[in-house]
Amino acid sequence: MALLTSAPKAFIQQQNLVDQVADYLTQAIIQQQFLPGERLSEVQLSRDLGVSRAPVREAARLLESRGLLVSKPRRGFFVRALNAVELDDVFDLRLCLERHAIQRLAERYTPEAQRALNQQVEVLCEAAAGNDGTRRIEEDLQFHRLMLHYAGNERLLLAFDNLTHELRLCITLITKTHEAPETIATSHFQLLEALNSGSPEACREAIDYHIGVARDFVVKGVGETGE
């Protein structure tokens, strides 16, 4: 109801307020409407969103489990502020997950998976040519989600999704450091080629390079701007 503020998804009326509040908070945090380290007042959020504090609290706990918020007892919830070390750890874990996934995927590279990944790279290239930085990131992540999905371990995908929430914390930083569209394209084509070759070594090399580039971009960006 009162959630129409910045939500383009307001068309799909979700039934439970908790998810609605969680979505709103997630978007607001990603769009830097709440700055890292900022405190979120339950009462103020309740007033602004026109709901009671119970759904706000439960949504905040959900976001805490996703690493977007941190709670201090008797103090409330704060927007998580990632430092350079933590962000580096996130990329290291991402490398860990995707290395494993691409190996598993190479073992069972079905035509269906091949088709889906090729199509997603096309979508990604299209997005990379446009101006919407957020969409580019999302299509990029979606490609990797598909890789993990077709790797055949849903628990692995869940772990990756948890990571992406933290990546989105500094999405503005990522969109700022513009990667050239052709770079993005070739970088993903390399992954497809490695998968087509069926060589585990080639796959590992490709994913190491791919994630290494992304990490350098973001970690360097964090080192420059904010601690």
Added chain:
Amino acid sequence: MALLTSAPKAFIQQQNLVDQVADYLTQAIIQQQFLPGERLSEVQLSRDLGVSRAPVREAARLLESRGLLVSKPRRGFFVRALNAVELDDVFDLRLCLERHAIQRLAERYTPEAQRALNQQVEVLCEAAAGNDGTRRIEEDLQFHRLMLHYAGNERLLLAFDNLTHELRLCITLITKTHEAPETIATSHFQLLEALNSGSPEACREAIDYHIGVARDFVVKGVGETGE
């Protein structure tokens, strides 16, 4: 830091009901006081624990994020029931994380880490000789937590801790399938030897064997008893 020091919090009594309820529920689920798939009534839990429903709900959401409960809208919370496929995925992810960790650890194997791991293996052997199956599992997991900790990526450790919650879901199953104390001892000594050798290949081989054994035990156990 919080890895070894559980003492400083002992002075401060836990005051918030949410964590208390969460701990109670976790223990109750692990000890099979609530069976897998069973529905948890908020009102009944509130009455039993002498608290209102708000802390119960928030604790349940916490356990949901840990994979111990699943929620169905307008239906309530249910104890998570892991099937054989999901459990296999959990062990596959565990292999993924520990492979990565032991490689990182081999690169930076400090005397401090060596000392801590050796000591923990001693503690584990002592526990393995005793009759407390739960303690044996916990000391075993603690050894692996130490490995991940000294690997130098706290986010990796967090991902592992999330997994262990799911492992504890079938802890009674694990304790039932008795592993011989000497098997446990040698299995962990192999890991220490591989780390001492400094060879990445030896480390990978050791961790693959180690987790493979554990997975065979548990997955086979699940395949036999309940789907």
Added chain:
DNA sequence: CGATTGCCGACTGTCGACAGTTTTTTGAAG
């Protein structure tokens, strides 16, 4: 003038209650 202590406002943690929905029970018809 600086440090300390007590007070005030705001906020979190928790509670009981109400409304809508799901599940169970009940009762009648076939």
Added chain:
DNA sequence: CTTCAAAAAACTGTCGACAGTCGGCAATCG
């Protein structure tokens, strides 16, 4: 005896309210 429907019970989602606690500010003391 079975089947189906309607009422009843129980439960979840949500709300407003109260109490204890924390941070900030001012007054007091050294």
